[in-house]
Amino acid sequence: MRAPRLALAAAAVLAAxxxxxxxxxxxxxxxxxxxxxxxxxxxxxxxxxxxxxxxxLVAFTIGVRSGRSWARSGGVVFQVLAVALALAALTVQPVQWLFVVAVGLPGVLGFALLIASARAEGGAAREG
Structure with missing residues (x-):
C-alpha cells in the first residue's frame, strides 16, 4: 500500500x-x-x-507513476546530478543560497522518495 503513495510523491517531485x-x-x-x-x-x-x-523528467514522471524501474533509475540519476550541482554552487562566491536550496532540497527529497519507492515496490513484489 505504501509504494503507490511513495511513487506518486516521487513522481510529483520529478514533475515539479x-x-x-x-x-x-x-x-x-x-x-x-x-x-x-x-x-x-x-x-x-x-x-x-x-x-x-x-x-x-516528464517521461520519468510518467514511468514512476506506472511503476517502471527504468524511470526510477533515470530519476535517481537526475537527483544525483541536482545534488551535485547544488554542492558545486557552494564553491561560487558569494554563495547563492537560494539556488543551492532550490536545487539541492528537491534533489535530496526526490532521491529519498525514489529509493523508498523502489524498496517498497520490491518488498511488495516479494510478498505477493
Missing part, C-alpha cells in the same frame, strides 16, 4: 523539477529575444538541452 526546467528555458528564451545572449549558438544549445532534460 521538469516544470522548473521549462520555466528556466522560457526565461532563457525571453533573454535571447531581449538580446542578452553573448553567443547565439550557445544560448540556443542551452535552451534545447534544457528542454530535453525537461522532457526526460
Amino acid at each position: 523539477e521538469g516544470a522548473a526546467l521549462v520555466v528556466f528555458a522560457l526565461i532563457e528564451l525571453f533573454g535571447l529575444g531581449a538580446g542578452d545572449a553573448a553567443s547565439l549558438p550557445t544560448a540556443l544549445a542551452l535552451i534545447v538541452l534544457t528542454l530535453i532534460g525537461a522532457a526526460a
Whole structure:
C-alpha cells in the first residue's frame, strides 16, 4: 500500500523539477529575444538541452507513476546530478543560497522518495 503513495510523491517531485526546467528555458528564451545572449549558438544549445532534460523528467514522471524501474533509475540519476550541482554552487562566491536550496532540497527529497519507492515496490513484489 505504501509504494503507490511513495511513487506518486516521487513522481510529483520529478514533475515539479521538469516544470522548473521549462520555466528556466522560457526565461532563457525571453533573454535571447531581449538580446542578452553573448553567443547565439550557445544560448540556443542551452535552451534545447534544457528542454530535453525537461522532457526526460516528464517521461520519468510518467514511468514512476506506472511503476517502471527504468524511470526510477533515470530519476535517481537526475537527483544525483541536482545534488551535485547544488554542492558545486557552494564553491561560487558569494554563495547563492537560494539556488543551492532550490536545487539541492528537491534533489535530496526526490532521491529519498525514489529509493523508498523502489524498496517498497520490491518488498511488495516479494510478498505477493
